Amino acid sequence: MAKKKGKEKEEKVKQEKASPKPEESKKEAAPQQEPKGEFIPIYFMGKKYMVPATVTIMKAIEYAGYRFIRGCGCRGGICGACGTVYRLPGSYKINVGLACQTVIEPDMYLTQIPFFPANKARYDIDEEKADISTILDKYPEIARCVSCNTCTKACPQDLEVMDYVQAALQGNIERAAKLSFECIMCGLCASRCPAEIVQYNIGILCRRLYSKHMMKKAQHLSDRLKEIDEGKFDGDMEKMKKMGTEELEKAYAERDIEPV
Amino acid sequence: MYTPELLELIKKVEATRPERIKKAQKGEHFPRMSYEEGGEVLHRFHPDYKKGSKRKLGLGPNEGDLVPNEVADILEARSIIDPGSIDLDNIDYDVDVLVIGAGGAGDAAALTAGEMGAKVLVVTKLRHGDSNTMMAEGGIQAASKPQDSPARHYLDTMGGGHFTNDPDLLEALTMDAPGAIAFLEDLGLMLDKDEDGTLRTLHGGGTSRKRMHSAGDMSGAEIMRTLRDEVRNRPEIEVVEFSPAIELLLDDKGRCAGAILKNLETEQLLVVRAKTTIIATGGFGRLHIQGFPTTNHYGATADGLVLAYRAGCGLRYMDASQFHPTGVIFPEQNVGLLITEKVRGAGTQLVNIDGEQFVYPLEPRDVESSAIIRECFERKNGIETPTGRLGVWLDSPMIEILQGEGTIQRDFPAKHRQFMRHDIDISKLPMLIFPTLHYQNGGVKINPDSETEIPNLYAAGETTGGIHGRNRLMGNSLLDIIVFGRRAGKNSAARSREVKPGKLSLEHARKYNKELEKKGLGDGLTSPMILPDYAGKIA
Numbered sequence: 001m002a003k004k005k006g007k008e009k010e011e012k013v014k015q016e017k018a019s020p021k022p023e024e025s026k027k028e029a030a031p032q033q034e035p036k037g038e039f040i041p042i043y044f045m046g047k048k049y050m051v052p053a054t055v056t057i058m059k060a061i062e063y064a065g066y067r068f069i070r071g072c073g074c075r076g077g078i079c080g081a082c083g084t085v086y087r088l089p090g091s092y093k094i095n096v097g098l099a100c101q102t103v104i105e106p107d108m109y110l111t112q113i114p115f116f117p118a119n120k121a122r123y124d125i126d127e128e129k130a131d132i133s134t135i136l137d138k139y140p141e142i143a144r145c146v147s148c149n150t151c152t153k154a155c156p157q158d159l160e161v162m163d164y165v166q167a168a169l170q171g172n173i174e175r176a177a178k179l180s181f182e183c184i185m186c187g188l189c190a191s192r193c194p195a196e197i198v199q200y201n202i203g204i205l206c207r208r209l210y211s212k213h214m215m216k217k218a219q220h221l222s223d224r225l226k227e228i229d230e231g232k233f234d235g236d237m238e239k240m241k242k243m244g245t246e247e248l249e250k251a252y253a254e255r256d257i258e259p260v
Numbered sequence: 261m262y263t264p265e266l267l268e269l270i271k272k273v274e275a276t277r278p279e280r281i282k283k284a285q286k287g288e289h290f291p292r293m294s295y296e297e298g299g300e301v302l303h304r305f306h307p308d309y310k311k312g313s314k315r316k317l318g319l320g321p322n323e324g325d326l327v328p329n330e331v332a333d334i335l336e337a338r339s340i341i342d343p344g345s346i347d348l349d350n351i352d353y354d355v356d357v358l359v360i361g362a363g364g365a366g367d368a369a370a371l372t373a374g375e376m377g378a379k380v381l382v383v384t385k386l387r388h389g390d391s392n393t394m395m396a397e398g399g400i401q402a403a404s405k406p407q408d409s410p411a412r413h414y415l416d417t418m419g420g421g422h423f424t425n426d427p428d429l430l431e432a433l434t435m436d437a438p439g440a441i442a443f444l445e446d447l448g449l450m451l452d453k454d455e456d457g458t459l460r461t462l463h464g465g466g467t468s469r470k471r472m473h474s475a476g477d478m479s480g481a482e483i484m485r486t487l488r489d490e491v492r493n494r495p496e497i498e499v500v501e502f503s504p505a506i507e508l509l510l511d512d513k514g515r516c517a518g519a520i521l522k523n524l525e526t527e528q529l530l531v532v533r534a535k536t537t538i539i540a541t542g543g544f545g546r547l548h549i550q551g552f553p554t555t556n557h558y559g560a561t562a563d564g565l566v567l568a569y570r571a572g573c574g575l576r577y578m579d580a581s582q583f584h585p586t587g588v589i590f591p592e593q594n595v596g597l598l599i600t601e602k603v604r605g606a607g608t609q610l611v612n613i614d615g616e617q618f619v620y621p622l623e624p625r626d627v628e629s630s631a632i633i634r635e636c637f638e639r640k641n642g643i644e645t646p647t648g649r650l651g652v653w654l655d656s657p658m659i660e661i662l663q664g665e666g667t668i669q670r671d672f673p674a675k676h677r678q679f680m681r682h683d684i685d686i687s688k689l690p691m692l693i694f695p696t697l698h699y700q701n702g703g704v705k706i707n708p709d710s711e712t713e714i715p716n717l718y719a720a721g722e723t724t725g726g727i728h729g730r731n732r733l734m735g736n737s738l739l740d741i742i743v744f745g746r747r748a749g750k751n752s753a754a755r756s757r758e759v760k761p762g763k764l765s766l767e768h769a770r771k772y773n774k775e776l777e778k779k780g781l782g783d784g785l786t787s788p789m790i791l792p793d794y795a796g797k798i799a
Contacts, residue, residue, distance in 0.1 A: 055798060056593050062794040069502060069524050069791070073390040074557040076597045077678055078481050081387055101681055103593060122493045125448050157677070181450065181476065182673055185485060204489050212448030216457030221404045221445065224438045228410070236411035237435065241427045252419035253295055255468045258407065259287065260607070 040106040057084055057099040057110060070114035077101040080186035083156065086110035096188050098156045116191040118198040121205070130213040132171030139202050142169050144195035151189035151199050157182050161189050161199050168202050176203065177210035261683040262590070263646055266692070269613060273653050273690050276615035281661050284607060292620045295419075298627040305630040305638070307583055307695075313550050314579060318781045320772075321574040321713075330547040331578055334566050337787035338773050340506055341520060341529065343766035348509070351533050351764075355381040355498075356756040357749070358518055358534035360505045360564060363391025364480070364738065365721030366540035367487035368745025369752070373538075374496045376753035381532060382497060383521055385504030385790055386559045389488040392542050392722065393741060395557055396480025397600035397674065399472035400444075400742070401735035402437035404459060408469040410434040417736060420466040420624045421729025424577070429727045432708040433736065433743050440742040441473055449486050450475050462605040464734035466624040472735045477600055477672045480738060503530065504563060504790055507769050508537065508571045508717070511762035516571065516717035518764065524790070533764060535756035536716045538748045539564040540741075543700035543722035546792045549581050552697040553596030563788035564723040568704045570772045573712045576725035577702030582732055585610075585628035587696025589651040591682045596696045599654060599675060601625075601734040606671065607662040611653045611690075612641035618652075626731045629695035636694070643692060651694035656686045699737065701728055710748035716759060718752045720744040 038053040042060055049064035058072060073081030082099035089107045099112055121138035128134045135142060142165060151161035164179035180203030189199040227233065243251065262270065283289075293301065303309055314326045318336050327335070357373045359366045362384035370380045384390070403413045413434040418425050441459070445451060452460040452474045461470040475482035491497050505519035509531070516537045521530040541564030545556025554560070569575060586599040604610075604621040612618050612635055619631040632652055636642030642650035659667050668687040669676050679686045703725035710718045721741045728736060776782045792799075 052798060054592065059593075059794075059798050063796065063798055065795050067791065067793055067795040068558065070387075072558045073386055074395045076395055076555070076557075076594075077681075078478065078674060079387075079390055079394045079557065081390055101593075101678070103682075120489075120492055122495075124493070125490070177450065182478065182677075184481070204485060207450050208448030208486065208489065210448075211450045212446070215450075215453055216455070218404070218441075218445065218451075218453065218457045218459045220406060220458060221438060221442055223406075224404050225442055228435060228438060233410045233435070236409060237414065237431055240411045240414050241431060245423045248415070248418055248423050249295060252415055252423075255412070255415060258463070258469045260289075260463055260605075 040104065042104050043107070043109045045111050051104065053104070055104060057097070057102050057104055058082060060104050061099065071099065071112040075100045078184055080184035081114065083113045083186035083188045084110055085113060085188070096154050096156050098186070101156070113188060113191055116187045118187060118190050118201060120198070120201050123205070125208050125212055128209060130173045130209040134209060135168050135171070135202065135205070138205060139198070141195065141197050142202060145169060145197060146195055148194060150192045150194065154188045154192040156186060156188060157184060159183060164203060164206070165197065165199055168206050173206050173210050174214060176206035180207060262689065266590070266643070269643055270689060272613070272615035273611055273655055276611065277655065277658065280609060280617065281658060284658070284662060290609070290617045290620045293623060293627060298623065301630045301634060302626055305633040306626055307550055307552070308580055310550065318779055319775050320569050321572060322578070325578065327578040328549045328581065330549050331544065331562070333785065334547070334562060334787040334789060335569055336776065336781045337785040338776060338782055339570065339769040340786040340788070343770040343773070346520065346529055346531070346766070348531055348764040348766070350531060352530040353381050353532040355379050355532065355534050356536070357381070357752050358383070358532050358537045359540060360519060360538065361391070361540035361542060361721070362388045362499060363540065363542055363721065363741070364393030364484055364487060365741035365745035366538070367491050368742050369538050369540055369720055369749035370491055370497050371487065371494065372746045372749030373753035374494050376750060378496070378753040378756055380497045381534070382491070382499045383503050383505055383532070384499070384501055385524065385563070387501050388491070388499050389484050390557060390559060391484065392545070392557055392560060393480045393738065394484040395555065395598065396738050397477045397598060398464065398602035398605070399462070399474035399479045399735045400441065400738035401464065401467070401471050401733070402441045402473060402739065403434065403469070403471055404438045404441055404473070405461060405469065405471065408471050410437065412469055413437060413471065416466055416468050417728070417733055420733040421731050424729035426726035428708050429706070432747065433727055433740060436743040437739055440739055440746070443742060443746070444483060444486070447486050447490055450482055452476065462602060463622060464601050464605055465622045465628060466733045472602070472605065474602065477602060477674050483738060505567060506788060506790070507766060508567045509533070509764045509766065510571060510714070510768055512765060513762050515715040515761070517761035519567070531764070533761055535759040535761060536718065536752035538752055539568055539704065539717070539719040539723055540721050540745065540748070541565070541723050545697050549697055552583065553587060554697040555584055555587060555596060555598035556697070559791065561789040561792060562700065562723070563790060564719070565703060566788040568712060568717070568719065571714050571717065571768050573714055573717070574705045575703060576705050577730055578725065580701040580730040581697060582625060582699035582701050583629040583695040584698035585625055585632055585695050586654055586693040588691065589649040589694045590645045590692040591684070592645070592647050593682065594678065595649070597678070598696070598698070599691060599693060603654065603656060603659070603672065603675070606659045606667070608658050609655050611655055613643050614641065624731060624733065632695055645692060649694065651692045653690040654693045655690045657688055657690065660687050699732055701725065701730055701732055706744070708747070709751045710744050711751065716755060718748040720748040
């Protein structure tokens with residue numbers, strides 16, 4: 001989770017001190033906007049902070065004075081580091097979201113779940129079969145799925161998590177692979193599952209089984225590897241490497257372009 | 261959702277769209293710039309050429325070279341530890357190969373070193389896999405098709421890099437490329453393929469053949485999570501998270517022999533002795549060069565660059581930064597985030613406030629970015645957001661018309677979702693974009709074996725310089741991390757069999773600190789930065 005600022009004196013590099021930024025570039029592309037307009041209260045792990053109304057949970061936590069160690073990764077909704085759960089006033093519901101993608105709401109009552117214990121099977125993907133036997137062998141607990149759909153409700157990516165778990169359970173590896181493709185492995189599903197299943201690890205196992213054993217291999221790729229091994233391109237490459245800049249510029253300008 | 265004012269402006273884009281579509285379908289495109297024209301636009305508008313944004317390095321192997329002020333700040337800074345305060349005889353980890361960084365390059369290196377029989381330790385300051393690799397969307401280049409060849413790939417990349425690429429490194433990149441795709445296919449990566457197994461490929465900016473391989477618009481995420489899964493399958497590899505390397509260790513013969521780690525949570529310092537070490541720490545986006553927003557992940561603070569430089573490694577092309585042409589500028593929550601070049605590869609055009617095209621959509625990235633800056637600031641044809649940012653339209657609905665309805669949801673699911681969170685359906689409405697800081701073109705000098713200038717120290721991925729020259733083409737960085745990650749892994753593992761580290765030492769850091777003092781540099785600053793500090797601000 002985040003650490004309140006002030007602890008890391010030694011490693012702090014004060015950028016702004018040493019590099020004056022030209023005024024106009026600031027106007028072009030300032031990374032830090034001065035907060036404008038309304039402030040609203042949010043409760044971060046029970047503690048109230050007043051923060052600018054239009055920002056994401058992640059930026060609000062930082063604005064409140066925290067410097068993340070855990071719970072922050074790509075800041076673009078794809079790495080799964082910042083899974084967050086929250087409640088809103090007047091509702092019993094547990095909501096989920098990624099801190100970097102979810103805009104705050106007044107009186108949001110939240111915490112991040114930056115880590116949740118999960119079991120991961122070890123396997124040699126070359127040796128495993130793309131069928132139900134592998135799934136049951138690696139993750140037998142999948143059979144405990146009670147189809148409650150809590151995992152689906154907990155998915156910040158809006159994936160049909162239960163459907164891919166069920167597909168895997170039925171041995172439909174292709175469907176499980178495709179339905180789980182956009183999984184970012186944040187772990188919120190596993191944190192909420194009453195059957196103690198680790199859905200996202202089943203998802204990646206299915207995707208790897210499907211891609212490795214069910215999709216056809218690219219023939220043109222193995223042909224190309226053979227050509228490279230046989231030295232088919234060595235002569236062209238040598239020639240290219242020997243060209244001076246002028247010659248290269250000419251070849252570059254004259255090269256033909258495959259139609260879009 | 262867009263404001264009423266912006267929705268009104270979108271009508272102008274919609275008004276010119278049918279005509280633009282008609283032309284595109286006939287194969288008529290906005291003309292490409294000649295090499296000379298491109299060069300002129302670059303010099304006048306690319307941020308790299310902005311006066312006052314760089315200064316000469318005051319010490320070290322590249323003393324006198326111009327680098328961005330923000331890079332000079334972290335290189336002209338003291339070690340964050342007191343070199344005398346650590347007992348180097350108290351060794352916490354003793355391994356064959358130490359890999360610093362657990363992104364794509366680090367994991368590819370670890371897997372390859374492990375296969376060679378080495379005992380591997382991977383250390384990272386965030387979670388395993390938190391990296392720019394995870395965020396790469398568009399794809400990975402390789403001359404895998406009959407109409408293409410490694411030499412063509414070489415020429416395209418040279419042109420994109422303005423003929424400044426290191427020929428030996430570039431040969432390695434392009435000749436190994438089909439093998440890199442095969443490595444990924446073999447791991448069970450869900451590559452975009454036709455029924456018969458043929459890999460689907462598209463153009464990227466500056467390519468003369470369609471050689472961009474992809475996995476939806478999550479190519480990097482799919483590579484990262486698959487590599488990570490495989491690393492976790494391997495008993496010979498240990499991964500330690502939230503524990504960055506903060507200084508390299510050399511031995512009494514001046515060879516690299518490990519590193520000091522810092523557990524970010526307990527603040528404990530740990531000593532790693534390693535026969536060989538690989539730096540795979542990624543780039544510098546979070547230094548916010550010239551104040552630009554960035555597409556990069558939270559940890560992109562160029563730590564490995566600092567460590568390598570202090571240890572005596574030379575750098576190349578550190579003055580060349582890549583600004584990705586299409587960074588989000590609306591909604592404000594997503595500012596700086598990447599919109600993959602694949603969107604333009606699929607037929608999307610850039611248009612100005614009048615709905616008119618002003619640039620060929622697939623110029624090399626630096627030229628494309630410069631043309632957008634010109635359109636906004638010289639020609640004053642930019643669109644202003646409610647927070648005062650200027651940008652141009654990326655007319656994504658064209659994809660649906662050119663490639664069929666539903667294409668965006670199918671081929672760009674992550675991007676579609678990201679905008680739908682803010683009630684903007686990019687299959688119906690264009691996106692507002694402006695260049696954003698994307699990639700560190702330069703970095704640590706390496707040879708084709710991924711060796712740095714310090715014995716037993718290797719480097720791979722964005723932290724290195726020379727492969728891409730002064731400007732990287734799309735799809736060559738996912739390729740770079742696999743090709744040079746594997747080369748670093750293989751060569752470091754082979755070397756580790758012959759190495760016996762001598763007495764561990766931090767003498768180089770002590771000397772560096774003294775040199776700073778003598779020259780009056782650094783203003784008391786320390787580095788590496790490890791994490792950016794947005795506390796109390798809106799980042």
